[in-house]
Structure formats: C-alpha cells, structure tokens
Amino acid sequence: MQTVLLMSAPVAGNGGGRDPRLLEGLFSNLPLFRDIPQRSIAHVAGQSRTQRIKRGAALCRKGERLPGVIAMAYGSLKLALRRTGGDEKVVRFLGPNETFGEASILLDRPCPVDVVALADSMLGVIPAAPLQRLLENDCTFARNLVRILGARFLDLLGEIEATVQQNGVQRLAHYLDSLAEPNGDPDTWIVHLPANKTTIAARLGVTKETMSRLLRELTNRELISVSRREILIRDRARLAQLAG
Amino acid sequence: MQTVLLMSAPVAGNGGGRDPRLLEGLFSNLPLFRDIPQRSIAHVAGQSRTQRIKRGAALCRKGERLPGVIAMAYGSLKLALRRTGGDEKVVRFLGPNETFGEASILLDRPCPVDVVALADSMLGVIPAAPLQRLLENDCTFARNLVRILGARFLDLLGEIEATVQQNGVQRLAHYLDSLAEPNGDPDTWIVHLPANKTTIAARLGVTKETMSRLLRELTNRELISVSRREILIRDRARLAQLAG
DNA sequence: CGGAATGTTGATTATATTCAACTGTTGTGG
C-alpha cells in the first residue's frame, strides 16, 4: 500500500485526478497494451487521468464525446441504449480490468451508449491523442486493437443472434448458465447476479416484470431457486438444454 | 473488354479460379488495402482466388470455416442468421467492392453467419495466411483493419439500437429513408430495394407477412407507393419524422 | 425508523407471428 505521501496529486472535486503510478499498473495488465514496452505504457499513463464516479452517476451520455478510452480499476459500469418510454437496453457490463471506447475514440465518433456507474467506481481515462500516436508508431498496439475490436464485433453479433432467435426464457437460461460457478455441492451451481434484477432484465432485453415472471417460471420448474441476487442452479443440464 | 485470350486461367467447375490481374485490380480499390504498396497487394492477389457463385447458393454456412476474407467483384450476397422455424435474420447485404470476414479470419473463428448469393456473383477469396503476414509486417494494414473493424462494430451497435427502440413501421420508414435517391421530380424520391421483399423483411427483422402489412400501412397513409421493387417516396419529410 | 428504490403480481393491451388460403410473377424446358 502506498502511503499518503505517494498518493496522487491534486484530485479535483469532480472525482478526476492524476496518478501515473496507479495508471501504469492498471494499464500494464490490459489486453490493449499487451507486449507494449513499459516506457510507452508509462508515457500513455502520464497523459491519462483517474476518475472516481459515484453509483448512479453517468460518465458519458450517448451522443456526447467520450473523454477517452475507459479502463476500469474497480467498481462496475453499464453501457446502455435508451428506449422509448424511459427504460433501457443494457449492452454490456464493465468490471475491473475491462476497457471500453476503443472504437469511438480511434474513429473519433460520439459515444454510442450511456455509460452509468452501477457502483462507486474508479477508472482510468486515456485521451485520444496518445492512443492515436501509439497507433501510428507501434504495430503491436495496432494488432492488439485488431484483436480487441474483432472480438467485440463477434461478441455483439452473438448478442444479436441470441436476441433474435431465442425467447425470454431461453435467453435467461443461457445467461444464467453462462454465469454459473461451482458450489460446494458438485450437483448444483451458483450464480451471483452482477447487478440488480431490473438491470439484468434490461441486459436480457425484457422488462423487470417479465424478468420476475421468467424467474418464477424457472423456479416452478425446479430448475433454480432465487434468493436476492443469489441464484442456485438446481439442474444445470435441464437449464442448459432449455437454453438451446 | 478483355478478349478470351486474356481471360482467367483454369476455372474449376465449382466456380473457383485464379486471375491475379483481376484480383489485384479489385483489391486495389478496397479500404482494406488503402495505402498498401502495390507489390504487397499483388502478392496477396497471387495467393488469392476468384469464385463464381450462383444465385441461391451458399458460399459458407454459419459455423463452418470461411475460406478467406471475401471481396465482392459483382453480384450481391446476404449475411444471415438462422432463426427457429427456418426463417432468418439478414444482418447485412454485400455488394461490389465490399468485404466481409476480416474479424473471423484474423481471429481464426468460424463463420458467424450464413453467406448466400442473392444474385449470380463473383468475388475474391483471400486466404488467412497472406493477411496474417501482412498484419505482422505492415502497420498501415493493421491501421486499416482498426478503422474497418471499429466502423463495423459501431454499425452493428446502431443496428441493435434500431431494432431495440423502434417498432416495425419506424424501422421500415428509416430503412426507406436511408435508401432514398433523387428522382426527376424534386418533391419525390425513389427507392430501389436491394433484394426481394421477403429478404428485406428478414433484414428488418420481421416476417414477410408483416412487411406486406407495413408497406400497405405506409401506402394508405400516402407516404409511399409501391410497384415491385420500386418504391416512390411521396412525402419524405413525414416518412423521416415517422422514423423518429 | 422511514422514505426511496427495487421487486412482485394480476389484468389488460399492443405488436407481430403463425397458419392457411389464395394470387401474382418468373423463369424453364418442351
């Protein structure tokens, strides 16, 4: 642990600050900077800043300019599209060591989604300029970006596939299956939902009411049991089968 | 016009063949190879082949390995996801000088969609090896890919946004508006549908029956008139307003 | 403790699908 003496320089009241050490450590573990020389990473970190953001606050709204590529240190964010009627479709959750905004920043396009904190969070903000320069000068960085953007593209296509060819129950079953983690008991699995049920509903493209009914449906079939954000998978095989 | 003497070397019965000249010309105009030295393009062309494909035939099925990045010379393809019940969701149409498969090929992933010819077509097939080599050795190529993949990603996100927050009429209105071309008359616009109505329906994510009803709806409101694949936009302002 | 946020439930409604029958169009081989 760093002492207060080493802690970051002036932190603005708005939650922004500088802390090149911390940023360099954060960036070094990102796929974005894989195999990039440490001095390049340090240089980018020197141009970047940290930002704290409170649960419920928006880092950026759809259509605004993103301040830079976002690299999560801790907490969690949601990326969401607004829907008619005030509700939303969550496109992705963002947790520690994940990044967002590469495409928007490098193509100089406005932010395609709302970016909102689900919990008090801290993240690094890497402005466009040093990334553009790195893209010009370091082929490894360009190749990292090709991998990242390619994977994002294919993931998104997978999302479309799921929403287009599966109904609510199937999507929920698949989602739960994808989050299943081993339990003490070898027969059952546990899922800890990464957000509240309303937000998970938005992630699955249904309303909270529908989500509630879907969970009850699976509970009635004795496939799962629900307790707050903890879901016990009682019959993973049948659940997976349901997912298609 | 080339004479028979200059025409491509042995063309296999399956529609595949070699024609480095033609391929080099085709590739030179692609964003993929922008600012790439002609000799590199020629080298890639030397490793590539042409392929003819008949209307209705599949170039590749979802889950299979793509033979390479596809570069359209003439004709048109659809990229589609299969849905339960045998119908499909068309993700993209592909016309002359457009490319497909960069992400799948470079990340060595299976083809994420069915690729089917809507008309007799010819295309270039660029196998993975020379592209991988170019990616390793030519930063410009890597940067081209970053632009292309980034744009594809943002386009796809736009698609999701449209399907998620607009109903059928709105999507159709927006789609027609996006295809509108000037007419003789300055008050009206014309749209030539790039495929038959069933396929356009699949592009918009509705059934052909719904598509038919939507078109009639817009016709009844005197916003358009329909004649085969030709659609006359009679009131573009109101149509665009409808699109939201 | 109390108010705000989150979640549940039932009744009703909107939107588009499915099914079925029918019409129109196109392209092919006799």
Added chain:
DNA sequence: CCACAACAGTTGAATATAATCAACATTCCG
C-alpha cells in the same frame, strides 16, 4: 412461345409473447 412449377407476395383470422398499467410488497440505506 407457352405451360407450368416454383417462388414471391397478399390477406384474414387466430394466437403467442411480452409490454404496459396499476397496485402492492419487500429490501436497502441513511
């Protein structure tokens, strides 16, 4: 060139799925 089969499009009725509306219950936090 026509007959005809395959394909494409239209229309109506019944149905499925999930959204919306409204009321209430529960949980979370300050």
